Amino acid sequence: MSNERPWLDHYPAGIPAEIDLNAYASVAAVLEESFQRFRDRPAFANFGKQLSYGQTDTLSRQFAGYLTGVLKLGKGDRIAIMMPNVLQYPIALSGALRAGLVVVNTNPMYTARELKHQLLDSGAKAIVVLDNFAATLQQVVADTQVQHIITTGIGDLLGFPKGALVNFVLKHVKKMVPAYNLPQAVRFRDALAQGAAHPLPKVELGHDDIAFLQYTGGTTGVAKGAMLSHGNMVANMLQAGAWIGQNAKYGEEIIITALPLYHIFSLTANGLVFMRLGGLNWLVTNPRDMPGFVKELKASRFTALTGVNTLFNGLLNTPGFAEVDFSRLHLTLGGGMAVQRAVAERWKKVTGCPLVEAYGLTETSPAACINPLDLKDYNGSIGLPIPSTDVAIWSEDNRPLPVGEVGELMVKGPQVMQGYWNRPDETAKVLGADGWLHTGDIARMDEAGYFYIVDRKKDMILVSGFNVYPNEVEDAVMQHPGVAEVAAVGVPDEHSGEVVKLFVVRKDPNLTEEALKQFCRDNLTGYKRPKFIEFRDALPKSNVGKILRRELRGEKKAAASAH
Structure with a gap:
C-alpha cells in the first residue's frame, strides 16, 4: 500500500486515482458536448x-x-x-x-x-x-x-x-x-x-483562461475574487463526476438545485456536473419557503439532492416531508458546513438514503474530499481526497504531520485556484509556490486516509489554554431532542481567557437553560461546557444557510465594548 496516498486503497470500486484533464479544453467545450448529446432531454425546470x-x-x-x-x-x-x-x-x-x-x-x-x-x-x-x-x-x-x-x-x-x-x-x-x-x-x-x-x-x-471570479473570504473582512480557470472547473467536474459516476445514469438524473447556483458548491456539483451527465437541474428559487420546497420535491421525481446541514435539518422539521417519495433518491450530498450526526442519522432514517458529507472551498472549485457514496452510516469524516488530489496535515511551521496528529488541512490538485484577483499579497498568504493551498481548517487524517475536520482556525475557542472546537460542542448539544439549531462561540472571560457561549433555537418551547446545562454536564468535559446560553428565535445565516458564528462573536465584542 502507498504511504503517500493511503486513501487510494479505500476508494470505492471503479473510481480512478487520476482524471484525464485533457478530456476538455474548457467549460464551454463541456457545455457544447451536452447540448449536442442530450438535445431533447430536459436540462432545467423552474x-x-x-x-x-x-x-x-x-x-x-x-x-x-x-x-x-x-x-x-x-x-x-x-x-x-x-x-x-x-x-x-x-x-x-x-x-x-x-x-x-x-x-x-x-x-x-x-x-x-x-x-x-x-x-x-x-x-x-x-x-x-x-x-x-x-x-x-x-x-x-x-x-x-x-x-x-x-x-x-x-x-x-x-x-x-x-x-x-x-x-x-x-x-x-x-x-x-x-x-x-x-x-x-x-x-x-x-x-x-x-x-x-x-x-x-x-x-x-484553454485551461489557463479564467472562467469565474468567485468572491469569498467575508471572514477576513473584504471579499476577494478567487480566480477559477477553465482548467480548475473542468478538473473539478471530472473529479466529482468520477466519484458519483458509478451510480449516476447519463441522461436520467434529476437533481434538486435549492442551493443558489451563484455559490460554488451548487454551481459545480449541481449545475456543471449534472449538465455533463445530461441531468435535469430542478431549480428551486426560494428554498427558505420550506412548505413550498416540500411541494416541489413531491412534484419532481428527484434522484439526487445537494444541501447544507441547515437545509436538511429544515426539511426534516417540515410537515409533509416524510411523505415525499424517496424511491429514486440515490445521492444526497452535504457540504458548505459540517453535517451534524443527529441530522445525518435522521435523514437516513426518513429517506433511506445516506447523507454523504463532502468538503471543499471556493478556492478549490470546490470539491477536495468526498465520502464514499456507499457509506453505510454517518462517520463524522469529510471523506477521502478525490482523484488527482493530494491532501495533507501540516504543523504551524509548515511541516507535514503524521497520521492522527491535528494540524492545518492542506490541499493540492488541478482544482486549486490561480490565486486571488489583483491580490498577490493575499494569494501569497494561502498559496505556496509548491501549489499547496492553506485551507485555514484544522483537521486530522486516520490510517485509512479519511480526513476529519476539527474546526475552522478562526472559530477555535481557547479555554484556560485548552482548545475547544465549536463543531464538537454543537454536535453534542444537537443530540438534545429539544434543540432545533445551535451555535457555539467563545466570549471573553477574566479567569479562563474565553468561555463557551451557546446560541440556541428551541424545538421544544419548554426547554430551560438549566435543563440544557445539565445535558451538557452529562455530555461534555468541564472546559467544553457552556457558561452562557442564550435562546433565540433564529440564528444569523449566510446566503447558503451556513450559521454565521462570526456575526454572533461580533455581537459579543460590540456588547463588551459598549459596557
Missing part, C-alpha cells in the same frame, strides 16, 4: 416550465451573440450575474462562458456596499440582474465600470400567461420588486432577440 438541452443551447447562443455582436464584449471581459435560481441563470452563464467572458457570480442579497465593492474590484463591464434586486444596483452603478445592464423578471421565461402572472403577483401583490430607475437597461428577452442576429463567436479557450 415554476413548472422546462428547458431542454437544445433550447438552452439556442438561447445561450443568442445571449453570447448579444454580448459579442451587440455589446462588443470580448474574451476576458467580466460580466456579473446577480440572480437566484431561475431559468435565466443557466442561459446567461452558458452564453457568457461560450463568449469567452469571465463570470462574476454575485449574491442577490448583497447590500449596496457589498455590491459596489464586488463590481469595482472585478471591473465588470456588464451585469444581468433580476428586477427584485435592481434597486440595489441603481444605488451604486454610477460608481462602477459597468456600462451594460440587462434586467429580467422571475416570470420572463415561463411563457404566457403564466410568466406575466408570476411577475404581476411578485410586484403588486407580494411587493417583492422595489421600484428602480435604470433607463439604460435592456430587457433579457430583448437581448436574446437582438443576439439571434449574430453568430456564436469563435473563441479559443
Whole structure:
C-alpha cells in the first residue's frame, strides 16, 4: 500500500486515482458536448416550465451573440450575474462562458456596499440582474465600470400567461420588486432577440483562461475574487463526476438545485456536473419557503439532492416531508458546513438514503474530499481526497504531520485556484509556490486516509489554554431532542481567557437553560461546557444557510465594548 496516498486503497470500486484533464479544453467545450448529446432531454425546470438541452443551447447562443455582436464584449471581459435560481441563470452563464467572458457570480442579497465593492474590484463591464434586486444596483452603478445592464423578471421565461402572472403577483401583490430607475437597461428577452442576429463567436479557450471570479473570504473582512480557470472547473467536474459516476445514469438524473447556483458548491456539483451527465437541474428559487420546497420535491421525481446541514435539518422539521417519495433518491450530498450526526442519522432514517458529507472551498472549485457514496452510516469524516488530489496535515511551521496528529488541512490538485484577483499579497498568504493551498481548517487524517475536520482556525475557542472546537460542542448539544439549531462561540472571560457561549433555537418551547446545562454536564468535559446560553428565535445565516458564528462573536465584542 502507498504511504503517500493511503486513501487510494479505500476508494470505492471503479473510481480512478487520476482524471484525464485533457478530456476538455474548457467549460464551454463541456457545455457544447451536452447540448449536442442530450438535445431533447430536459436540462432545467423552474415554476413548472422546462428547458431542454437544445433550447438552452439556442438561447445561450443568442445571449453570447448579444454580448459579442451587440455589446462588443470580448474574451476576458467580466460580466456579473446577480440572480437566484431561475431559468435565466443557466442561459446567461452558458452564453457568457461560450463568449469567452469571465463570470462574476454575485449574491442577490448583497447590500449596496457589498455590491459596489464586488463590481469595482472585478471591473465588470456588464451585469444581468433580476428586477427584485435592481434597486440595489441603481444605488451604486454610477460608481462602477459597468456600462451594460440587462434586467429580467422571475416570470420572463415561463411563457404566457403564466410568466406575466408570476411577475404581476411578485410586484403588486407580494411587493417583492422595489421600484428602480435604470433607463439604460435592456430587457433579457430583448437581448436574446437582438443576439439571434449574430453568430456564436469563435473563441479559443484553454485551461489557463479564467472562467469565474468567485468572491469569498467575508471572514477576513473584504471579499476577494478567487480566480477559477477553465482548467480548475473542468478538473473539478471530472473529479466529482468520477466519484458519483458509478451510480449516476447519463441522461436520467434529476437533481434538486435549492442551493443558489451563484455559490460554488451548487454551481459545480449541481449545475456543471449534472449538465455533463445530461441531468435535469430542478431549480428551486426560494428554498427558505420550506412548505413550498416540500411541494416541489413531491412534484419532481428527484434522484439526487445537494444541501447544507441547515437545509436538511429544515426539511426534516417540515410537515409533509416524510411523505415525499424517496424511491429514486440515490445521492444526497452535504457540504458548505459540517453535517451534524443527529441530522445525518435522521435523514437516513426518513429517506433511506445516506447523507454523504463532502468538503471543499471556493478556492478549490470546490470539491477536495468526498465520502464514499456507499457509506453505510454517518462517520463524522469529510471523506477521502478525490482523484488527482493530494491532501495533507501540516504543523504551524509548515511541516507535514503524521497520521492522527491535528494540524492545518492542506490541499493540492488541478482544482486549486490561480490565486486571488489583483491580490498577490493575499494569494501569497494561502498559496505556496509548491501549489499547496492553506485551507485555514484544522483537521486530522486516520490510517485509512479519511480526513476529519476539527474546526475552522478562526472559530477555535481557547479555554484556560485548552482548545475547544465549536463543531464538537454543537454536535453534542444537537443530540438534545429539544434543540432545533445551535451555535457555539467563545466570549471573553477574566479567569479562563474565553468561555463557551451557546446560541440556541428551541424545538421544544419548554426547554430551560438549566435543563440544557445539565445535558451538557452529562455530555461534555468541564472546559467544553457552556457558561452562557442564550435562546433565540433564529440564528444569523449566510446566503447558503451556513450559521454565521462570526456575526454572533461580533455581537459579543460590540456588547463588551459598549459596557
